Amino acid sequence: MSNNTPFQVLIVDDDPTLSKLLHVAARAEMLQCDHAADGSEALNCTKQRDYDAVITDLHMPGMNGHALVVSLLQNPTPPLIFVVTGVEEPKIIRDLILRGVDTVMLKPLNCTILAAMVSAKLKRRQATSAEAHGACPRQVADLPDGEASAHSHSEDSFRRTLSDSPMPLTLSLDPSDRC
DSSP states (O other): OOTTSOOEEEEEOSOHHHHHHHHHHHHHTTOEEEEESSHHHHHHHHHHSOOSEEEEESOOSSSOHHHHHHHHTTSSSOOEEEEEESOOOHHHHHHHHHHTOSEEEESSOOHHHHHHHHHHHHHHHHHHHHHHTTOOOOOGGGSOHHHHHHHHHHHHHHHHHHHHOSSOOOOOOOGGGOO
8 A cells, every 4th residue: 555545444333423433533544434334244345345444343233343353354464453342341352352353442432542543553554564575764864954853852852761761671673673
């Protein structure tokens, strides 16, 4: 996916109000959204289009969110999966996480935060994928003067924060990880 193409997100929920709120929050994060009312409809959507992420409720009529997740995770390259649920059931949540769900959020839900989380995880996935395919992140030396000094300043602040921390933190950087 190019940097100019919006990420494709499928919102799966039988609650039209929550679906609309999620849609508005996702659009504010520049995410392109489709909607499905249950798991069966969602699977039909995934046959027509590849989605970068799926946000699904668990409890829906017809095919529920758990069955949808299990089906989506069987794909060789599954989308990122975000589950929202009003039921705090540790066994189900643990099962979803162990299967490969990226995030489980409990209702009541802050749609803005969820949309920001989806966007950030998709951007990280895209950056990681680009690095794996040989693209190199910009180095400080490649930045224009103003950005380079801002980067150095934030690096100094980060180091100060680490050194002032009551808990010692050791970072080990492997030179072979650099581009």
